[in-house]
Amino acid sequence: MKTALEWKKYYSSPEFREHYIYDNDDLGVSCTDSGTSFKLWSPSADSVTLNLYHEGDGGAAYAHIPMKKEDQGVWSRLFDENLHGVYYDYSLMFGEENVRSADPYAYACGVNGRRSMAVDLKMTDPEGWENDRAPEKGTEQIIYELHVKEFSWDPSGGFPEQYRGKYKAFTCPDTTLYGDGIHPTGMRYMKDLGITHVQIMPAYDYGSVNEAGKDTEFNWGYDPVNYNVPEGSYSTDPAHGEVRIREMKEMIQVLHSQGFRVIMDVVYNHTYSLDSWFQRTAPWYFYRVFDDGRISNGSACGNDVASEREMCAKYILESVLYWTEEYHIDGFRFDLMGLMDVDLMNRIRKALDERYGRGEKLLFGEPWAAAETAMERGAIPALKKNIALLDENIGMFCDDTRDAVKGSALKIKRPGFINGAAGKEMDIVRSARAWCASEEDSGRDEEAAAGVRAPSQIITYVSAHDNQTLWDKLAETMPEADAAERMRLNRMAAALYMTCQGTLFLLSGEEFARTKNGLEDSFNAPIALNRLDWKQAWENRSLVECYKGLIALRTMLPGLCDKSARASERICNELTADGLVSFEVDNRSADGSERWSRLRTRRGGERQYEQKVDLR
Ligand code: CA
Numbered sequence: 001m002k003t004a005l006e007w008k009k010y011y012s013s014p015e016f017r018e019h020y021i022y023d024n025d026d027l028g029v030s031c032t033d034s035g036t037s038f039k040l041w042s043p044s045a046d047s048v049t050l051n052l053y054h055e056g057d058g059g060a061a062y063a064h065i066p067m068k069k070e071d072q073g074v075w076s077r078l079f080d081e082n083l084h085g086v087y088y089d090y091s092l093m094f095g096e097e098n099v100r101s102a103d104p105y106a107y108a109c110g111v112n113g114r115r116s117m118a119v120d121l122k123m124t125d126p127e128g129w130e131n132d133r134a135p136e137k138g139t140e141q142i143i144y145e146l147h148v149k150e151f152s153w154d155p156s157g158g159f160p161e162q163y164r165g166k167y168k169a170f171t172c173p174d175t176t177l178y179g180d181g182i183h184p185t186g187m188r189y190m191k192d193l194g195i196t197h198v199q200i201m202p203a204y205d206y207g208s209v210n211e212a213g214k215d216t217e218f219n220w221g222y223d224p225v226n227y228n229v230p231e232g233s234y235s236t237d238p239a240h241g242e243v244r245i246r247e248m249k250e251m252i253q254v255l256h257s258q259g260f261r262v263i264m265d266v267v268y269n270h271t272y273s274l275d276s277w278f279q280r281t282a283p284w285y286f287y288r289v290f291d292d293g294r295i296s297n298g299s300a301c302g303n304d305v306a307s308e309r310e311m312c313a314k315y316i317l318e319s320v321l322y323w324t325e326e327y328h329i330d331g332f333r334f335d336l337m338g339l340m341d342v343d344l345m346n347r348i349r350k351a352l353d354e355r356y357g358r359g360e361k362l363l364f365g366e367p368w369a370a371a372e373t374a375m376e377r378g379a380i381p382a383l384k385k386n387i388a389l390l391d392e393n394i395g396m397f398c399d400d401t402r403d404a405v406k407g408s409a410l411k412i413k414r415p416g417f418i419n420g421a422a423g424k425e426m427d428i429v430r431s432a433r434a435w436c437a438s439e440e441d442s443g444r445d446e447e448a449a450a451g452v453r454a455p456s457q458i459i460t461y462v463s464a465h466d467n468q469t470l471w472d473k474l475a476e477t478m479p480e481a482d483a484a485e486r487m488r489l490n491r492m493a494a495a496l497y498m499t500c501q502g503t504l505f506l507l508s509g510e511e512f513a514r515t516k517n518g519l520e521d522s523f524n525a526p527i528a529l530n531r532l533d534w535k536q537a538w539e540n541r542s543l544v545e546c547y548k549g550l551i552a553l554r555t556m557l558p559g560l561c562d563k564s565a566r567a568s569e570r571i572c573n574e575l576t577a578d579g580l581v582s583f584e585v586d587n588r589s590a591d592g593s594e595r596w597s598r599l600r601t602r603r604g605g606e607r608q609y610e611q612k613v614d615l616r
Helices: 004-012 014-019 148-152 167-171 186-193 241-257 277-281 310-327 342-356 384-389 399-406 425-432 470-477 483-498 534-539 541-555
Strands: 028-032 035-041 047-053 063-066 074-079 087-094 097-101 142-146 197-200 204-206 224-230 261-266 331-334 362-365 395-397 458-460 503-507 571-577 580-588 594-604 611-615
Touching: 004 014, 087 277, 097 277, 142 148, 148 167, 167 186, 167 241, 186 534, 186 541, 197 331, 224 241, 224 310, 241 261, 241 310, 261 310, 310 342, 342 362, 342 384, 399 425, 399 470, 399 483, 425 483, 425 571, 425 580, 470 483, 483 541, 534 541
Parallel strands: 142 197, 142 503, 197 261, 261 331, 331 362, 362 395, 395 458, 458 503
Antiparallel strands: 028 035, 035 074, 047 063, 047 087, 087 097, 204 224, 571 580, 580 594, 594 611
């Protein structure tokens, strides 16, 4: 076999690019009553055999069928019958080497995703799926980040025992605290809070949890195995490939019917392991390598997917469109978007706009990477510094606002405006303007999000699954403060970021002082620590009420909801003094109607833990 670097040179050659870039969108398996088609892209294989199985795991293949070599690196096989429910994988020969692989393009798989499954997708639709519609997009989007298992794991949620930790828990919209019938939990609670979008943490098939293992196994799931298949451990039966598909659709269907849009957290920047279906079927095509032969590791997870290569870009684009089309997903949060290239992100935006209407599907991501990456051929990374090159409707998580309000997420002892840092006043004003440039801003810090054109490019937040929860950060930076004092600071943090422009985002439970006991990275910590504690949501009800009120207020204020390029002009007459920030919001609606045409806010800092909003 060639070395990684030799492969890289080969894939970059005009000869390869001319002959092996496949144009059609029919890779994978199409399975209907009119027949079943298998297509795999493997430009360097000498032969490919399709193996068919009755089971998704164990047992020998009942058939070994040679695939036919087509143009552009494609191998194909067509059957007259509907092979729904048949499991399969491929045996590929590269010279003398025999490689077994599942299908990187698969839509279904067996337990733990090691074997693919042919699926007639129509047969996985829950009842009424053809009538499933996302709720109308309201005046403002409030995104609530949620993990499938964390949502319903704790007994306090009142979910049926057999659904706890599963997609199925989302089919129970009327849960209450321990089933007391009085205190809403789960979806009823979220509805009452006023959030509009539920962002589901990774729910594609990932590798870090054994789907045949104990129910208590936990991981966030940022380790993709099968990009186009739902994760099996959240289903009631991971051994039968169609079950997880139906149950995920049911989850989305009920979320929609309860008034929420659904955002999917996608991790196209790396795979669980370098020994992936990508690698086994097209060695080193889908991964970045430095020119000195080092394997690119900008993800800090062992590999970087080469989004800038044609067939890889095609894969990612088609995968996004598949989730919108088949699962009715309403938006995408790109993990480490800074490892994707600007061109691909803009192409995805354009494709979504063409199909669904401009800006209808949300698209945003983390505009950073964990380390240097070996992006090639002059591709430009979708990093914060390149925000000006991204479409106006591609958002980025704004670490500047996050850190200005509560202090650095990475340097945990460092405070922000609310917990006593000096000199943050102007950053709070800039946060309010979603970092869109204003004239007096010309001398600002180059590191800050330069080049933001409109608040639609900014995700305004102070907590996410990464790093300490807001409550833990307050404890870390204000060890001398008692619980009442921290509650006051928490309310102030919420009031600050909820009166900033941009799209609002919060980690589930931020509004009830969620804690992970100070842990910064709980990706594989026990579910007992990670789970949402619905008891706490009622113990800290006054904080929840504060969030609820702020969300309701914000939604009534066009001056803050405005996502247009001129929105920053609505933040005016700012005054800052040591520990004090004040500004006015021009609150006229685009249609000229007025509601509190001027809104003045004052934010006390180090010495005045108070927030006052005057409505005029
Ligand atoms: Ca899995």
